[in-house]
Amino acid sequence: MLKYSGEPDIKPHSIHNEYDIRWSHKLGAGVSGPVRLCIHRETGQEFALKILLDKEKSRKEVSLHWRCSGSNFIVRIVDVYANSVKLPNESIPKARLLVVMEIMKGGELFEYITRNQRFTEREASNLTYQIARAIKHCHSFNIAHRDLKPENLLLAESTSDPERVQLKLGDFGFAKVDNGDLRTPQFTPYYVAPQVLEAQRRQREQRQSGRVPPGSPYHYDKSCDMWSLGVIIYIMLCGYPPFYSEIPHKPLSQNMTTKIMAGQYEFPPSEWSAISQEAKNLIKALLHVDPAERMSIEELLEHKWLQTSLVSDVVLPSPQIMLSSGLEETKMAHSSIVSAMRRKESGFQLKPMTAASNNLLNKRKVQLPELKNDMQKTVKPVVAIQTDGGEVGAHLQQLIDLCMMPPPTPSPEQTVLIDAPYMTLVRNTLEACYNKPFYPSLLKALEQESWNGSHFTRKVDWHRLGDNVKNVL
Ligand code: 3AM
16 A cells, blocks of 8 residues: 555644544553554544654654555554653653554454354464465565564454454564564564574573674574464464463473474364364474474465365364463463563563463373472461572562562553563562462462562552561561
8 A cells, every 4th residue: 555655654743633532541551551542533433542652662663563554454553643742640741652543443362262152263264364464464574573472463343253353463562674683582482483582592692601602693584473373373273372381480481492492382182183184284384493494474375274265164172271271361471571571682471370270270280290299289378487598588588678668659651560670579589489388378469469470550559568478478
């Protein structure tokens, strides 16, 4: 589409000339702030408004998203304004970019799947086709999306009619032009490709040794989007991911990393026996460890399984499995990882999986009996606790100190406290205490204050938290 060639025309005049912003109507809570409803004054049409601080990084995001907007499979940017904006509850205005996008009223991909009473392989093929078209569009501009995950795949309308589902890819916060030099590891563990892990390993090695490892710089490229798509198709078909950490609070355990690097995963017959061989072959071709051998987007679009009318209409187990393994939990885990990624290249944490009934967790328990025993140990009632006095004690002391001298309260606009180093302290404390018998009580004290595994989602009562932590001890 001609409109989307070149750079966006960023309008300096007030957005209010053309749009009414409904400040209190939030369509979603993004890491960079909520996405709000806005109304075009002349036509009365509804749009979604993303507000970003006007920085180089945001301009880059908008530019890449704009360039990809001329497709029916990408959430379209309609207008961009550079205005000085004072958000409700702020005292002074700040330079911001206001990104007006088409509104997606149907929610996210996995929500749609769980709403679906009868989700079939044919429908999964149709959804895959739409995602593939979105990727094809980005890749045709040499743009790698790099954050392909179900939360970034939105439905245009709320519908239960599979024929009418229109899926679109959004959020270009991690997109980058692929000049063969994508070296910053940006990823969400469930969807991370082996070459991204290899890039990370090399960076770490370089940092530690001060030497450039042989063969560097290591490149990874658009093919990591293909890997992520392989993971998404796998989850759509069976309801759980092909790779997952066997340690509940660790998003990317050593074992999981080893499995990703070796491309080691299974198609357990209990869920996969009725699923077609074509679908499995396609997943195998996408989850190829060697990027050079991985299926390209062009090959994918040619694949037989994407000819939806030819695909079997066998009913899939995924909606039930997704629902029972805690969709919210998985979603929250991903958003916390995304926020952590923005904070620090290698800093990421998943929400600890609690000992609640959870299919994914039960699966882990079955596979790892020693973990099950461990968990049984940790939920024993705690009477008197000895910390080991060393690392654990130091972490707990810091946590109690934090409660006594808490960080400033975030503004109500910034509902989550994600950027503070304090949150790292809390996460590190939890990590250090993981094997301790008082871990469940400590976690409970934090969760009472809206801790979600990455940050607090509401205002924290530090005094109460301090008391509770002391009681735990
Ligand atoms: O906070 P949740 O996950 O409910 O669905 C997106 C997400 O919602 C929503 O804003 C949140 C941060 O990405 N969102 C993003 N773009 C949107 C759009 N164009 C949108 N909702 C509607 N229309």
